[in-house]
Amino acid sequence: MMKKRRPTKTVLLIENNLDGSGSVLDMFNHQGSYSFELTYVVCMDDAVQRLAMHPFDVILLDLALPDTSGRDAILQLRAYAPRTSIVLLCDPEDEPFAIQAMETEVQDYLIKGEIEAHELMRALRNAVARRALEDVLYMEQDRAQVTLDSIADAVICTDIQGNISYLNPVAERMTGRSLEEAVGRPLMDVFRIMDAATGEAAANPLVKAIGKNRPARLPVNCILTRPDGHKIFIEDSIAPIRDRDGLSAGSVLVFRDVTVARALAAHISHLAEHDSLTGLPNRLLLRDRLGQAIMRANPDTDRIALLFLDLDGFKHINDSLGHAVGDKLLQSVAKRLRDCIRTPDTVSRQGGDEFVVLLQDVHEPEDAAVAAIRILKAVAEVHSIDQLDLCITASIGVSLYPEDGLDAETLIKNADTAMYQAKENQQHSYRFFKPAMNVRAVQRQSIEQDLRRALERREFTLHYQPKINLKTGKVTSAEALLRWAHPKRGHTPPLQFIPVAEVTGLILPIGSWVLREACKQARAWIDAGMHLATMAVNVSAIQFRKEGFLEDLTAIFDETGLDPHVLELEVTESVLMERIDHVTSILGTLRKRGVRVSVDDFGTGYSNLSYIRKLPLDSLKIDQTFVRQITSIPRDTSIVNAIIGMGRSLKLQVIAEGVETKEELDFLKLQECDEAQGFYFSQPVPANQFANLLVSHPLDPSGLLSSI
Ligand code: C2E
Numbered sequence: 001m002m003k004k005r006r007p008t009k010t011v012l013l014i015e016n017n018l019d020g021s022g023s024v025l026d027m028f029n030h031q032g033s034y035s036f037e038l039t040y041v042v043c044m045d046d047a048v049q050r051l052a053m054h055p056f057d058v059i060l061l062d063l064a065l066p067d068t069s070g071r072d073a074i075l076q077l078r079a080y081a082p083r084t085s086i087v088l089l090c091d092p093e094d095e096p097f098a099i100q101a102m103e104t105e106v107q108d109y110l111i112k113g114e115i116e117a118h119e120l121m122r123a124l125r126n127a128v129a130r131r132a133l134e135d136v137l138y139m140e141q142d143r144a145q146v147t148l149d150s151i152a153d154a155v156i157c158t159d160i161q162g163n164i165s166y167l168n169p170v171a172e173r174m175t176g177r178s179l180e181e182a183v184g185r186p187l188m189d190v191f192r193i194m195d196a197a198t199g200e201a202a203a204n205p206l207v208k209a210i211g212k213n214r215p216a217r218l219p220v221n222c223i224l225t226r227p228d229g230h231k232i233f234i235e236d237s238i239a240p241i242r243d244r245d246g247l248s249a250g251s252v253l254v255f256r257d258v259t260v261a262r263a264l265a266a267h268i269s270h271l272a273e274h275d276s277l278t279g280l281p282n283r284l285l286l287r288d289r290l291g292q293a294i295m296r297a298n299p300d301t302d303r304i305a306l307l308f309l310d311l312d313g314f315k316h317i318n319d320s321l322g323h324a325v326g327d328k329l330l331q332s333v334a335k336r337l338r339d340c341i342r343t344p345d346t347v348s349r350q351g352g353d354e355f356v357v358l359l360q361d362v363h364e365p366e367d368a369a370v371a372a373i374r375i376l377k378a379v380a381e382v383h384s385i386d387q388l389d390l391c392i393t394a395s396i397g398v399s400l401y402p403e404d405g406l407d408a409e410t411l412i413k414n415a416d417t418a419m420y421q422a423k424e425n426q427q428h429s430y431r432f433f434k435p436a437m438n439v440r441a442v443q444r445q446s447i448e449q450d451l452r453r454a455l456e457r458r459e460f461t462l463h464y465q466p467k468i469n470l471k472t473g474k475v476t477s478a479e480a481l482l483r484w485a486h487p488k489r490g491h492t493p494p495l496q497f498i499p500v501a502e503v504t505g506l507i508l509p510i511g512s513w514v515l516r517e518a519c520k521q522a523r524a525w526i527d528a529g530m531h532l533a534t535m536a537v538n539v540s541a542i543q544f545r546k547e548g549f550l551e552d553l554t555a556i557f558d559e560t561g562l563d564p565h566v567l568e569l570e571v572t573e574s575v576l577m578e579r580i581d582h583v584t585s586i587l588g589t590l591r592k593r594g595v596r597v598s599v600d601d602f603g604t605g606y607s608n609l610s611y612i613r614k615l616p617l618d619s620l621k622i623d624q625t626f627v628r629q630i631t632s633i634p635r636d637t638s639i640v641n642a643i644i645g646m647g648r649s650l651k652l653q654v655i656a657e658g659v660e661t662k663e664e665l666d667f668l669k670l671q672e673c674d675e676a677q678g679f680y681f682s683q684p685v686p687a688n689q690f691a692n693l694l695v696s697h698p699l700d701p702s703g704l705l706s707s708i
């Protein structure tokens, strides 16, 4: 086996005293097991030349050279050989100098005259090894320092007593203390932390780390306060430093600024739980809060109220004034709602124009009613938006825990159902949930779904009911009445589906179909030579007030070629009583075109008569409830008299609807009512049957009219 040779080290001997110390040179001839390759020079100049040619592992330097000596000699060498080990050869009196030089620049020294060969060799070898070790150590230290200076985390080191021994630059910045200020001070003087949740000072984290000699974490939600009062959210860990025996020798605390990350996380969770338009809690957060409120509540003693609010006619505002105005109106409503409630309560936006208010601590159902009234009032106050004064009302449904539901889902659903009831019955009102509503709600829902398809599937038809001139007994006109042949339910009365069509906005396409169909039919009868004075069509409020209604009408006249004088629009009093300016202008235009307008169900709407008087109207239709009273409560017939008298004085035509008996007819004729309509003459009938009525007059089963 080949013996492994120790690698040869190169030595530069710089020594002048050949005679006196020839022994040093000699010693290299007897190296024993060492293997140094020697280069020998006698002065610094020669040494420098050699060093310029190639590096050496170690230099053996005589401190007394002819061209230089002492410290200068060392400095010169270091300039040319910064990484080479240096061993000094000095006279005994220079020993103190040599000792001092060892602290910084040289690795060892030997006293001239006292040197032995093996001692020299060992000194040279050790000097080389020591230099290498110093290099490694320096690099280690340097690497650690660079790491600590450049990492993004803050680092604080303490000794075993918990006094600070080191701070990296990030820690300096975060604690607001410099390394010089901090070193030697107890950790908690510099690292002032508190619990963000309680605001109380947090315990010294070192106690655990050093005391138990294992890593510990900072308290969750920890805030570091700087001397200037600035607060920073921090998190991370503290680890003990152990000595060789594994015992605590101090600690290292590593932490980082999580203020921005925390703020971001909070922002993201806010976004997920709030509505971006109004900033209110969204349906998720509401469900959560409602769930919590239910969990906390005792069903025997506590009550919770849920108010489901929907704006009346918001879609109309959105459609006519644009989404930007609609959005601002929603924001304004949101603010009003927020102002209406107390702190533990929640206002949330469900989406669209729906809001839900959660009231905790409700003692009596009346408390919820009071809140509902307060909210209705607040919402109804004028909203000033972009120089517009907008008015809007709301409908509210109320459900109560525990009586209307024990879980969030049911309470919300039932409040929603009650809201629909409020809306269908009377807008701008509130309703408490009643279990019977559910059945109606289910019905209503299925009607809504089917209505959407009814137009496409041609499930609608029109029936026509004749209007009879009471002087001539002739059929003068027709009222078109909508009929829906539902594929499963069969004939569905208009009073069941028209309110649903109004709430959902479906009344617009349906109403426009009715107008077109009725005009087409009227034109067809007239073209066939039949005499038809007017064709009456019922128009709902939503349709009548819709922007573009008049344009629709013009298009229909153009399409069907019907003379506008033949068309009569039947509107209810409530249509005339809202948005008065708008209504007056529409009526003015209709009058100019020759389209007639009659007030349907007259007498039921508590109209302001002095106002009605000023509108360009053509006829009043006495509601059938009054016609019924003619025979049932004879003395109350005065209402019918009053309406007929009023119509006459306003030069309006008066027609009685729902005439079912001969007595009713006789009475109306006596009072000189102009026209009548009702089952006594004819039910509403399909178009082909109506054509027969038009040609076969007079239409009086008793023959009374024809005898006039
Ligand atoms: P309305 O305009 O007051 O129509 C009169 C209603 O009374 C019709 O009910 C008609 O069939 C019924 N009627 C007629 N004569 C008598 C009678 O002698 N006795 C009784 N008890 N009832 C009589 P219908 O067809 O069920 O319509 C109900 C309501 O639905 C209408 O009341 C009207 O407000 C609405 N409607 C009907 N068609 C349309 C339409 O095309 N558009 C709109 N917007 N509403 C419509």
Ligand code: MG
Pocket: 479, 538, 570, 600
């Ligand atoms: Mg009518």
Ligand code: MG
Pocket: 600, 601, 621, 623, 624, 657
């Ligand atoms: Mg009517």
